Amino acid sequence: MAVYTEVADEDLRSFVAEYDIGTVVSCKGIAEGVENSNYLLQTDRGNFILTLYEKRVNPADLPFFIGLMEHLARLGLRCPTPLAGRDGVHLRSLCGRPAAIISFLQGLWPRRVTAQHCAALGRAMADLHLKGQSFPGERPNSLGLRAWRPLFEQEARRADEVKPGLADFLRHELDHLEAHWPQGLPTGIIHADLFPDNVFYQGDEVSGLIDFYFACTDFLAYDIAICLNAWCFEIDGSFNITKARLLLWNYQQVRPLSAAEFEALPILARGAAIRFLLTRLYDWLNTPAGAFVKRKDPLEYERKLRFHAEVGGAAAYGLEYDALTAGEH
């Protein structure tokens, strides 16, 4: 749930006048996205998204995000394209915040994920990874391996309020991840937050990837690991091996995984689980009472973490590496 900033009509009209997109017909706050204020802006020429960047986004990172979306859109990836104003500038200011107008993408994000959604996701994510290779920008993952220990230390004292024994469990997991985190896997631009609400579909096909505000440079396979967590577990906590297999197999058709990447998936998925567990735990412990934000359950990710910690190897995700690379399905 978002929309933190109310934009006055006069401010909106003069902002929009800096673009060659017609005049404002309506502008409604969108109840999606947690980090920024998003408006569906309708002009007499079409629909657009107006984004005001709120405090969780570092303004110094905005040129990276805007440049990345432009780059990917130019290469044909279906993703939001920041519009340039009449002065050629993409990023300006509205109500004291950095703001941009972004192209509107058609499609719906899936409230109920199907196996076909996962198949199409695999292809779209691999396409993103390939097209990101030629982007010259770099941004370290500020929520990557090295960020987890300090984040945990902030929460360690209160973690057991959420579940007794949680602090000890997390400490042991961090020890394991730091000791066994892979090295030398292919790196590049990853989305790093490819949850279902950031992927639009028309029918079974992906019509757009959105919300690149966690995008960074990291192991490409780590993006897959995030998706195994976000897309392949059912509401009851069970792991849907069909979804995982389709995701991996379809990814592979567009960008082949190396054996090392494939074998690293369980540890990467464990890391991806602890990353979302730790940020959810932080939000859980620090969201003031009465705040109009719906907190996400950190323990959902504790269960996912335990799943990955217990699998024997990447074959637990639906297929052996040989089967993956054999091109059979």
Next chain:
Amino acid sequence: MAVYTEVADEDLRSFVAEYDIGTVVSCKGIAEGVENSNYLLQTDRGNFILTLYEKRVNPADLPFFIGLMEHLARLGLRCPTPLAGRDGVHLRSLCGRPAAIISFLQGLWPRRVTAQHCAALGRAMADLHLKGQSFPGERPNSLGLRAWRPLFEQEARRADEVKPGLADFLRHELDHLEAHWPQGLPTGIIHADLFPDNVFYQGDEVSGLIDFYFACTDFLAYDIAICLNAWCFEIDGSFNITKARLLLWNYQQVRPLSAAEFEALPILARGAAIRFLLTRLYDWLNTPAGAFVKRKDPLEYERKLRFHAEVGGAAAYGLEYDALTAGEH
């Protein structure tokens, strides 16, 4: 902030297929409106609003609301028009809730109210009152005079948590209102919730009135009193007499007020203030911690109530009845 119900894509597609409005292109939850879940629904034929009625709306009242909007739209009032499905039915069910597709209105609601907004509001509200006269439906005001005492009694014990002395103040006000509430004023359909976020403008003109889910049968002048409170006070608590005068004068040009209605404005405004004070107080005391609803300050309405309790007469709102009816401005 709303959107309580997530609609799955398949459910949405089959719901929309019952209408002759094309196929779904996108559907985004709108972060406006407190009572219902509203989505901006885009099809290949245009934009629509999809509303799911949540628990605060009594399903038994929905035929009244839907019928009223149809009636007003047919008479040319700019307001949402419920669409009929292929079967002629306007109100159906989605995700276990009553649901309707409503026409999309252009315009922006004013984040900063100007005197010109108040002028146009006066004309639009009077137009609504005139067009409502021929609507055959009736609905008692469930938040009218008789509802206030029971609402207060539920809160009396805890009112002083919000401000010491508040319970006594409210009890005396209720005594006064019950003893002096006017009788025999012209009645008809009122909107009963005509706050700025329910009035859309294009430029200085009203392009639409929305959210008829408090509409009821009551004194027409009570609707004006609600607007004096909602539109004519500045953020610092001061009363803007220019706004009030323009609101009243423009209302008068479309539907002339009787002397009795005009003289009753202070007591009606006092009643309108206590109505919103009591419901805000209820929400304040009963919103669970962590709920993602932004609570509105009840004490804003305590200050407005005190203002109206202290005015000498309706002339305090900017003009004498003679000046109002002289047609001068």
